[in-house]
Amino acid sequence: MRTTEELRALDRSAVWHPFTQQLGWAAEDAPIVASAAGCTLTDTDGREYLDGVSSLWCTVHGHGHPAIDAAVRDQLDAVAHSTMLGLSHPPAIELAERLLAVAPRGDGDRELTRVFYSDNGSTANEIALKMAFQWWKIRGEEQRTKFVYLDMSYHGDTIGSVSVGGIDLFHSMFRPLLFEGIRVTPGDVDGLARVFTEHGDAIAAIILEPLVQGAAGMLLAPDGYLRAVRELCDEHGILMIADEVATGFGRTGTMFACSQEGVVPDLMSVAKGLTGGYLPLAATLATERIYEGFLGRFEEFKTFFHGHTYTGNPLACAAALATLRVFEDEDTLGALQPKIALLSSLLDEQVAPLPAVREIRRCGFMVGIELVDFPLEARVGHAVTLAARERGAIIRPLGDTIVLMPPLSIGEDELRALVAITAAAIAAATAAAPTSATVGIA
Structure with missing residues (x-):
């Protein structure tokens, strides 16, 4: 067994980390996670940390849940992988049934009825964009090539999903x-109506994160905005793509954020919490209307020519089925409601009064704590995460917005500890940091 220092040296010489400036990384002694249980991560030196971001927003039921562990082990005794090109398998079939059963419900033909699998949120959104594009082309409306997206939106890192991304830094x-899209101001219903009126015949779809723009720093949509977008789409005959990659599976307090405003999109992408953080899996859900548009004789070439080697991987599907069963068996969403209230009160009491905190934005178990202005080079948000790490919690910033997204299964005492550590880390990291005003930055 290699020592921690040997592993760090090897990491620095061989690994390129995502969203990480490697020059700075090489100067840090980041924890190397060796094991995890519940809401606790343990590093190679035996130190324990609360997982305050659900290992990037996906471990909804915590680490090492016995039901999900068992499901993956049982599937290993059957088959670890089988392609879905020309074949199928029970876990993918049964998971599609369960996903559609918990998806947002609509009236009449407004139902999500089909599941197309992939392996991460970026690809799920990429698939939704391609489906919308091809659907219009098949219908003979080839001029509908534009996609509308929100300023500060984030839908992934593949070329198509980046094309509808509104965070300039990324x-x-x-x-x-x-490809060129049409960027609109979040929450501005009148502005969106004008765009739809002016460009409607050229627009294939609008894509948006319902209720919360996660990577933007937990920016909240005004009440009723999602419903207004749905109504505008119906009025102008434009498809609606809901990116529930971050907001899905209980994060906003309901299984999916769309349900809070009674909205059923034409296409919906899910990932992250789908397998409880166990294995890569994503899905794009579509209405029957979309699905039927691709039906035809072989020689018509209406087929959706898209797929992945690990599309619908059996191990991942087994983990996802177990994850959905845990939601039901443990009444995860019901048990979450008092914890949402506790989290809000703890933030109001311990974090909001801190002089370095400008605003706290929260929806369910999605929290963004925006700090006051600091010079970019001070990296105050990062300093807060280092201070939290020293105190026993793993959190992650988006610039100078501190994000908390703990597992839905977190206990009340653990939640109290996480908020207390976060408050102490903000106070410590900002105490000596110069503000923008101090150094003359507007």
């Missing part, structure tokens, strides 16, 4: 590679 570098 996306502007790649603009020469991308």
Whole structure:
């Protein structure tokens, strides 16, 4: 067994980490996670940390849940992988049934009835974009090539999903590679109506994160905005794509955020919490109307020519089925409601009064704590995460917005500890940090 220092040296010489400036990474002694149980991560030196971000927003039931562990082990005794190109298998079939059963419900023909599997949120959104594009083309409306997206939106890191991304820090570098979309202001219903009126015949779909723009720093949509977008789409005959990758599976307090405003999209992408954080799996859900548009004789080439090697991987589907069963067996959403209230009160009491905190944005178990202005080079958000790590919690910033997204299964005492550590870390990291005003930055 290699020592922690040997592993760190090897990591620095061989690994390129995502969304990480490697020059700075090489100067840090980040924990190397060796094991995990419940809401606790343990590093190679035996130190324990509360998982305050659900290992990037996906471990909804915590680590090492016995029911999900058992489901994956049982599936290993059957088959670990089988392609879905020309074949199928029980876990994928049964998972599709369960996903559609918990999806947002609509009236008449407004139902999500079909499941197309992939392996992460980016690809799920990429698939939704391609489906919308091809659906219009098959119908003979080839002029409908534009996609509307929100400023500060994030839908993934593949070329199509970046094309409808509105965070310039992440996306502007790649603009020469991308197709051109129409960016609109979040929450501005009148502005969106004008765009639909002016460009309606050229628009294939609008894509948006319902209720919360996660990677933007937990920006909240005004009440009723999602419903208004749905109504505008219906009025102008434009498809609606709901990106529930981050907001799905209980994060906003309901299974899916769309349900809170009675909205059923034409296409809906899910990932992250789908397998409880066990294995990569994503899905794009479609209405029967969309699905039927692709039906035809072989020689008509209406087929949706898209797929992945690990589409609908049996192990991942088994984990996802177990994850959905846990939601039901443990009444996860019902048990979550008092914890949402407790989290809100703890943040109001311990974090909101801190002088370095400008605003707290929260929806369910999605929290963004925006700090006051600090110089970019101070990396205060990062400093807060280091201070939290020293105190026994793993959290992650989006710039100078501190994100909390603990597992839905977190206990009340653990939740109290997480907020207390976060408050102490913010106070410690910002005590000596210069504000923008101090250094003359507007």
